[in-house]
Amino acid sequence: MKRSTKFLIAGLSISLVLAFFLSPLASSLPDGLEKAIEKLVASGRVEEGTPPAVAPLPDYAFPGLKSKWLSTGLAGVIGTVAVFVAAFFIGKAVSRKRSSSTMGMKGD
Amino acid sequence: MHIPHGYLNTEVAVGGYVIAAGVCAAAVWKANRDLSEKQIPLLGVMAAFVFAAQMLNFPIPGGTSGHFLGALMLAVLLGPLTSCLVMTVVLTIQCFVFTDGGFDALGANILNMGVVAGIGCYYLFALLRRVLPGTKAGYSASAAIAAWFSIVTSAALCALELSLSGVFALRVALPLMVGVHSLIGLGEAAITVAVLTVLMEARPDLVPGWLPSGKAAVATE
Secondary structure, three states, X not given: OOHHHHHHHHHHHHHHHHHHHHHHHOOOOOEXXXXXXXXXXXXXXXXXXXXXXXXXXXXXXXOOOOOHHHHHHHHHHHHHHXXXXXXXXXXXXXXXXXXXXXXXXXXX | OOOOOOOOOXXXXXXXXXXXXXXXXXXXHHHHHHOOOOHHHHHHHHHHHHHHHHOOOEEEOOOEEEOOOOHHHHHHHHOHHHHHHHHHHHHHHHHHHHOOXXXXXXXXXXXXXXXXXXXXXXXXXXXXXXXXXXXXXXXHHHHHHHHXXXXXXXXXXXXXHHHHOOOOOHHHHHHHHHXXXXXXXXXXXXXXHHHHHHHHHHOHHHOOOOOOOOOHHHHHO
């Protein structure tokens, strides 16, 4: 197997494992910014705020699933794949160089 | 430290979008010239890793939590402008799919976490690389320090934007935000160094500036 293919598989596997198995274990305490808003804003409005667009997986939860584990894990996996695909195709779209013309670039 | 929806005033929100759009345009222009086809899967993998890792909030003292940001790690591995493009992809999907970070604050969030934490702190990393020894320890220390600053500077900027928007007063918010994030920054530094260390062993060719061509035997000792 090519080194670059190996790296791709390893990197994606690690990311998917983090997203599926570890994300449900993540701390649900407010983050630094939420804590600051909680402390300093008298009205105490700390809810995530609803963007005007309808988000398919609000708050990293797959709708309709009772198990928090599955709901968060599945949302994580979908997000990881979506981000991979988006970054890959944006990379493809913005780079118009052919690999033959990239001698000396950091590669294997 | 994704700023949620409904906190920024129009001026700050628009300002954030303008700066973010300008930097992303520059990043696209640069990628168009320099990005090789070989690097494209790397962009995808790094983006996926950053997204997954950002879900993993770890608790820190004081009833709060933090998570890995990855901006400095991306900048070291992909170069500053390309790293900002990748961070923009992550933040945009977090915003529109997961309601993490407000739609109105996306520009500011890209400014804080992509431009300042990634591009800005990359130059701190580059400066430290010149000052510190060219060993693995020197490389790791440069990355660790720059990673810590990436969290603290973007937190400070976040506090500034929210205080300009009238959410809270800067003189109370700044010490609070910087205080919490100087702890989160330690986690950022540790994870950044861990990832770079693994890559230096497994794929040193993916860690730019680490093994200059032909110097491998000397540099690894």
